[in-house]
Amino acid sequence: MSAAPGRDVPGRDAPGRDVWVDATAGASGDMLLGALVGAGVPLEVIAEAVDAVTPEPVGLSVQRVVRCGLAATKVHVDVADSTHHRTWRDIRTLLTEADLEEPVRRRAVAVFHGLAVAEASVHGTEPDDVHFHEVGALDSIADVVGACAGLVHLLGDDGRLTVSPVSVGSGRVRAAHGSLPVPVPAVAALLRGVPSSAGPKGSEGELCTPTGAALLTVLADAHGPQPAMVVAEIGLGAGDRDPSTHPNVVRVLAGEPKVGDGSSSTDVVLEANVDDLDPRVWPSVLAALLEEGASDAWLTPILMKKGRPAHTLSVLCRAELAPELRRTIFVQTSTIGVRQHDVLKHALPREVVTVSVGGEEISVKAARLDGRVVTVQPEHDDVAGVAETLGRPVLDVLADATAAARRLLLPDPDAVHTYR
Numbered sequence: 001m002s003a004a005p006g007r008d009v010p011g012r013d014a015p016g017r018d019v020w021v022d023a024t025a026g027a028s029g030d031m032l033l034g035a036l037v038g039a040g041v042p043l044e045v046i047a048e049a050v051d052a053v054t055p056e057p058v059g060l061s062v063q064r065v066v067r068c069g070l071a072a073t074k075v076h077v078d079v080a081d082s083t084h085h086r087t088w089r090d091i092r093t094l095l096t097e098a099d100l101e102e103p104v105r106r107r108a109v110a111v112f113h114g115l116a117v118a119e120a121s122v123h124g125t126e127p128d129d130v131h132f133h134e135v136g137a138l139d140s141i142a143d144v145v146g147a148c149a150g151l152v153h154l155l156g157d158d159g160r161l162t163v164s165p166v167s168v169g170s171g172r173v174r175a176a177h178g179s180l181p182v183p184v185p186a187v188a189a190l191l192r193g194v195p196s197s198a199g200p201k202g203s204e205g206e207l208c209t210p211t212g213a214a215l216l217t218v219l220a221d222a223h224g225p226q227p228a229m230v231v232a233e234i235g236l237g238a239g240d241r242d243p244s245t246h247p248n249v250v251r252v253l254a255g256e257p258k259v260g261d262g263s264s265s266t267d268v269v270l271e272a273n274v275d276d277l278d279p280r281v282w283p284s285v286l287a288a289l290l291e292e293g294a295s296d297a298w299l300t301p302i303l304m305k306k307g308r309p310a311h312t313l314s315v316l317c318r319a320e321l322a323p324e325l326r327r328t329i330f331v332q333t334s335t336i337g338v339r340q341h342d343v344l345k346h347a348l349p350r351e352v353v354t355v356s357v358g359g360e361e362i363s364v365k366a367a368r369l370d371g372r373v374v375t376v377q378p379e380h381d382d383v384a385g386v387a388e389t390l391g392r393p394v395l396d397v398l399a400d401a402t403a404a405a406r407r408l409l410l411p412d413p414d415a416v417h418t419y420r
């Protein structure tokens, strides 16, 4: 199998939006498509990705509908062979050979892989051999690929996807194997470790489908209430059902991450005092914590009880990462206790630009206050690498990179007090 030439979306200076998906009324693939279109994703973006994957034509159309009094968007997916069964192997081949943007392909493969693992675990088979039944039909491929393309369009290169607690419904539902309990087994497996509940009072039936659960869990960067953001677009996506108990819609809110005043920061600091760890281990502990998403990790020398020299390990991270990072601390150090404090973090909006020194590229991080650049910092690893390549002192390359970045970003780069 040869991979199609993937497209890395070159030159798309994606102004990444953060996205919050409200799945408190459940979610399915087509509801997510509707919500994405409602939030401003052009239908052509979704159609182009779906056409690249599906072997037979898939028709997509948009309808304005009302669900329990709320105006919403319904995306209809029209296919000819909606009962065709495919294995995960078949679908992986379709995705691998399709002319898709790489970020879309990566996500679609991950979502189907998540579905295959969940189905295999509940049916006692191997993921590669999972027959997707309803989920393998063209319309479900369209749901997954279309939703991935829509999300990539909104998120850009650096947006974050947060998903609310997921409502699953209650009762039983008819599927290929007869009547299944809700949440259906694949949904229950996919939602392991993620907040979920039955959902709106009085609602019956399947609110979250396996496709919806896979999209939400595999693609989410975080789970929780709406993060601090300046909302720009709102989309409500409808499915087929319109119960009287609640508006049966998924909501997508997209906007700018709210940074700059730190007023609703959800960061935490994890801390432990450690006096009995082989000091040679610390560098790999810090590296592992940073690799797993910590914003910063550091050691402070301290003098502990009984006059013992020791270290305080401090880890700054987003609140949702705390459980995983705490686990890493317990596994990789000798501590048997970890403290946790909430911290208010004031973060300036930052951007990364590329400058050239001696024909070599160096990334430079710049931060703005009230729209004006207040600091430029060349990435030290880049500087050191370029210094080695050019056979020049690191300090010289650092000075050249800083000067180049100042020329690029500052109105008067030579002024002594340019930043004020």
Ligand SMILES: O=C([S-])c1cc(C(=O)S)c[n+]([C@@H]2O[C@H](COP(=O)(O)O)[C@@H](O)[C@H]2O)c1
Binding pocket: 028, 029, 119, 122, 132, 133, 134, 135, 140, 173, 174, 175, 176, 177, 180, 184, 185, 186, 187, 206, 209, 210, 211, 212
């Ligand atoms: O056919 C099978 S094996 C099947 C298994 C499961 C499990 O949870 S296991 C669930 N279902 C039902 O199929 C439809 C598919 O929904 P999608 O929108 O995700 O395609 C849904 O009603 C599931 O409950 C089928």
Ligand code: NI
Binding pocket: 119, 122, 123, 186
């Ligand atoms: Ni199943």
